[in-house]
Amino acid sequence: MAIDSPVRAEPGTTPPSLSPRAKLILLVLCAAQFIVALDFSILNVALPVLGRDLGMGQADLQWAVTAFALPSGGFLLFFGRIADLYGRRRLFLTGLALFTVASVLATLAWNPASLLAGRALQGLGAAVIVPTGMSLLTTTFAEGPARDRALGISGTLMSLGYTVGMVLGGVMTDSLGWRSTMGLLAVAGAGVLLAAPRLLTESRPAHRPRLDVPGAVTVTGGLLAVIYALSTAAQRGFGGADVVVTLVAGAVLLVAFVVVESRAAEPLVSLPMLRRRTVAWGNLAGLMTFAMMSTVIFLLTLYLQEVLELSAFRTGLVFGVQGALAAVAGMTAPRVIARLGATRTLVTGLVVQAVFTAALLGLGVSSGAWLALAAVSLGCVGHLWAIVAYGVTATSGLSDAEQGLATGLVTSSQQIGMTIGIPLLSALASAQVADLREDGSSFASATLGGIKLALGTDAAVVTVVAVLTAVGLRGARARAAR
Incomplete structure (x- = not known):
C-alpha cells in the first residue's frame, strides 16, 4: 500500500x-x-x-x-x-x-x-x-x-x-x-x-549527477543480503551458517553504505537530510507501518485458507471490506491531520494499527473469520492515517530543492518496508509451527500458534515504534496539510 x-x-x-x-x-x-x-x-x-x-x-x-x-x-x-x-x-x-x-x-x-x-x-x-x-x-x-x-x-x-x-x-x-x-x-x-x-x-x-557506484553497490548488496538471510531463516531457522553469514554481511554493507555516503560528493542519500528529526522519524515510522501491515495481511491469508479452510474467493472478500475502509480512511486522513497535526495523526494511526493487530490474538482454530475481518479493516484505518501522516512529516520543513530527494526517501521507505516484514515474521512463525508440530499439535493448531506469535510480535513492534516516534518528534514542527 x-x-x-x-x-x-x-x-x-x-x-x-x-x-x-x-x-x-x-x-x-x-x-x-x-x-x-x-x-x-x-x-x-x-x-x-x-x-x-x-x-x-x-x-x-x-x-x-x-x-x-x-x-x-x-x-x-x-x-x-x-x-x-x-x-x-x-x-x-x-x-x-x-x-x-x-x-x-x-x-x-x-x-x-x-x-x-x-x-x-x-x-x-x-x-x-x-x-x-x-x-x-x-x-x-x-x-x-x-x-x-x-x-x-x-x-x-x-x-x-x-x-x-x-x-x-x-x-x-x-x-x-x-x-x-x-x-x-x-x-x-x-x-x-x-x-x-x-x-x-x-x-x-x-x-x-555522478553515479555513486560505491553507495549503490553497498546499499543494494546490503539490502539483498539481509532480506535473503531473513527469507532463508523462514525455512531453516536462524541457526544456519548461510543465514548468519549473509545477515552479518548485509549489516556490514549497510554500515559501509553510511560511511560511503558521508564522504560522497553526490550521494544516493543525503545524510544531513536524514539527521532532520521529521525526515528520520517520519521515514522510520513509514517503513515499519508498511512492514507490519503487509505481514498481517500475509499471515491472515494463511490463517483464513490453511486454518479455517476458506476459499480464495471468500478470503478475497475479507480483504475487500478492508479495502473499502482503507479508501475512506485515505480520504479522511487530510482532515484528521488538519485537526490533530501530522505528528499526532501519525502516532494515533500507529497505535490504532497496533491495537487491532493485537486483537487478532483472539483468532481460533474453528472460528475467527469475523474477528479477522473487523480487526484488519479497522487496523487498516489507522494504517492509512499513519502512511498519509508520515508522508507529510517526512517532507515537511524542507526547501523546494530538497523535495525530490525527500519524496524519494518516502518511496524507498514504503518499498523496503513491504520487503522486510514478511520474511522476518514468517521466519518466526515457521519456527514456532515446527516446534508445535514436534510436540504433537495438529497442523491447524500449530499453524495458528505460529501465526499468533508473529501477530503478537507485530503488534509489539508497532507499539514500540509509536512510542519512539512520539518521543523523537516531540517539539518538531511537522506541518499538516498546507
Missing part, C-alpha cells in the same frame, strides 16, 4: 484543471504505479492454491512474495540514479517491458524455480518503474497545486491497487486459477507500454 504526500493546496483555492494531454500522461504514469501495487498483493490470496499446484511447501510460500519484493526494494535507489544519468523515459519504458515479459514467464511457470524467476524479474522491473515514474510525474507537473493534485491522485490509486489486488486475487483464483492473476499483469503492462511512448517525453536533470 503506497501513498505519497497528500494534496497541499492553499485554503480557499481550487486545484487547477489539467489539460487533456496532461490527464493522459497522468493516467499512464498512475496506471504503471497501480500495476506495481497490484503485483504486491494479487498473489497473496492465491498462495495456498499456487503452492499445491507447483509443489511448494508452506515455508516456501513467502518466497513467491519475497522474490518480487526483494529486488523491487533493493534496487530502487540505484535505478533512480541511473534514470537521472540515462533518461527517465527510457528507463521507465525499459522497466515496463521487463515487467511485462516477466509477468508472462510467471503466468507460464511450470515449477517453483520458473515462478520465482518470473517474480524476481517483475520486482526488478518494478524497481525501475517506481522511481522513474515518480520522477516523470514531478517533472511533468510544475511545482505547486498541479503537482500536488497529481501526487494525490497517484497516491490514492497506488493505495487502492494493493487492496484491489487482494480482491481480484481471490475472485480470479477461484474462477480462472492462480495463473490468471499473473496474466492480468502481463496484459495491463503491455497496455501501458503501448500508450506510454506516444505521451511521455525524455526527462533528465539539468545537472547530470
Whole structure:
C-alpha cells in the first residue's frame, strides 16, 4: 500500500484543471504505479492454491512474495540514479517491458524455480518503474497545486491497487486459477507500454549527477543480503551458517553504505537530510507501518485458507471490506491531520494499527473469520492515517530543492518496508509451527500458534515504534496539510 504526500493546496483555492494531454500522461504514469501495487498483493490470496499446484511447501510460500519484493526494494535507489544519468523515459519504458515479459514467464511457470524467476524479474522491473515514474510525474507537473493534485491522485490509486489486488486475487483464483492473476499483469503492462511512448517525453536533470557506484553497490548488496538471510531463516531457522553469514554481511554493507555516503560528493542519500528529526522519524515510522501491515495481511491469508479452510474467493472478500475502509480512511486522513497535526495523526494511526493487530490474538482454530475481518479493516484505518501522516512529516520543513530527494526517501521507505516484514515474521512463525508440530499439535493448531506469535510480535513492534516516534518528534514542527 503506497501513498505519497497528500494534496497541499492553499485554503480557499481550487486545484487547477489539467489539460487533456496532461490527464493522459497522468493516467499512464498512475496506471504503471497501480500495476506495481497490484503485483504486491494479487498473489497473496492465491498462495495456498499456487503452492499445491507447483509443489511448494508452506515455508516456501513467502518466497513467491519475497522474490518480487526483494529486488523491487533493493534496487530502487540505484535505478533512480541511473534514470537521472540515462533518461527517465527510457528507463521507465525499459522497466515496463521487463515487467511485462516477466509477468508472462510467471503466468507460464511450470515449477517453483520458473515462478520465482518470473517474480524476481517483475520486482526488478518494478524497481525501475517506481522511481522513474515518480520522477516523470514531478517533472511533468510544475511545482505547486498541479503537482500536488497529481501526487494525490497517484497516491490514492497506488493505495487502492494493493487492496484491489487482494480482491481480484481471490475472485480470479477461484474462477480462472492462480495463473490468471499473473496474466492480468502481463496484459495491463503491455497496455501501458503501448500508450506510454506516444505521451511521455525524455526527462533528465539539468545537472547530470555522478553515479555513486560505491553507495549503490553497498546499499543494494546490503539490502539483498539481509532480506535473503531473513527469507532463508523462514525455512531453516536462524541457526544456519548461510543465514548468519549473509545477515552479518548485509549489516556490514549497510554500515559501509553510511560511511560511503558521508564522504560522497553526490550521494544516493543525503545524510544531513536524514539527521532532520521529521525526515528520520517520519521515514522510520513509514517503513515499519508498511512492514507490519503487509505481514498481517500475509499471515491472515494463511490463517483464513490453511486454518479455517476458506476459499480464495471468500478470503478475497475479507480483504475487500478492508479495502473499502482503507479508501475512506485515505480520504479522511487530510482532515484528521488538519485537526490533530501530522505528528499526532501519525502516532494515533500507529497505535490504532497496533491495537487491532493485537486483537487478532483472539483468532481460533474453528472460528475467527469475523474477528479477522473487523480487526484488519479497522487496523487498516489507522494504517492509512499513519502512511498519509508520515508522508507529510517526512517532507515537511524542507526547501523546494530538497523535495525530490525527500519524496524519494518516502518511496524507498514504503518499498523496503513491504520487503522486510514478511520474511522476518514468517521466519518466526515457521519456527514456532515446527516446534508445535514436534510436540504433537495438529497442523491447524500449530499453524495458528505460529501465526499468533508473529501477530503478537507485530503488534509489539508497532507499539514500540509509536512510542519512539512520539518521543523523537516531540517539539518538531511537522506541518499538516498546507
